[in-house]
Structure formats: C-alpha cells, structure tokens
Amino acid sequence: MAVKHLLLAKFKEDVTEEKIQELIKGYANLVSLVPTMKAFHWGTDVSIENLHQGFTHVFESTFDSTEGIAEYVAHPAHVQFADIFLPSLDKVLVIDYSPTST
Secondary structure, X not given: OOEEEEEXXXXXXXXXXXXXXXXXXXXXXXXXXXXXXOEEEEEEOOOOOOOOOOOOEEEEEEEOOHHHHHHHHHOHHHHHXXXXXXXXXXXXXXXXXXXXXX
C-alpha cells in the first residue's frame, strides 16, 4: 500500500519567489535521485476557508512503504537538499499517512 509524505510549508518573508521556485525544482528533482520516492506533486493554498495557519505550499511525495520514507529521509540527496530547504522556512509540518480506499 502506498504511503504519502506531506510537507506543509510557510517560507520566510525574505525568501524571494525566484528562490522558492529554485527550491521547488530541487525538491522535485529528488524523485530522480532517491529510488524509494515514486512520485512528487506540489501546490499552493487555494482554500477559501482561511484556516491555513500561514502555510502557503504543500509538497506530496509517494512511497511504497514507511521503510521507503525512512530510506528517503536518510538518503544523502535528501539530507543535502534539506540543509538548503529547511532554513528557508518559517514554519513546517510533516505528516505521513496511508490513503484509504473508501
């Protein structure tokens, strides 16, 4: 069963849109560098409910298992990217879950 790895992000005020786009490209590139990462999607908040708590971007990665996520987290490409990505964030929330079929 697939496992989804969701990261909600709020970038720091001083991070430019160009830098955000560069970081997103780097994040998306991990799917070609980390064998256990099967898919990657991202988007920005479009909710009308205004319950985002400041989070502006959502990043979703798909794995075959929680073990695959553990391998991803420890993978040198992910570690290197995280060292660049995380300092650009004001807030971050990560949730891993297995989607239900119903």
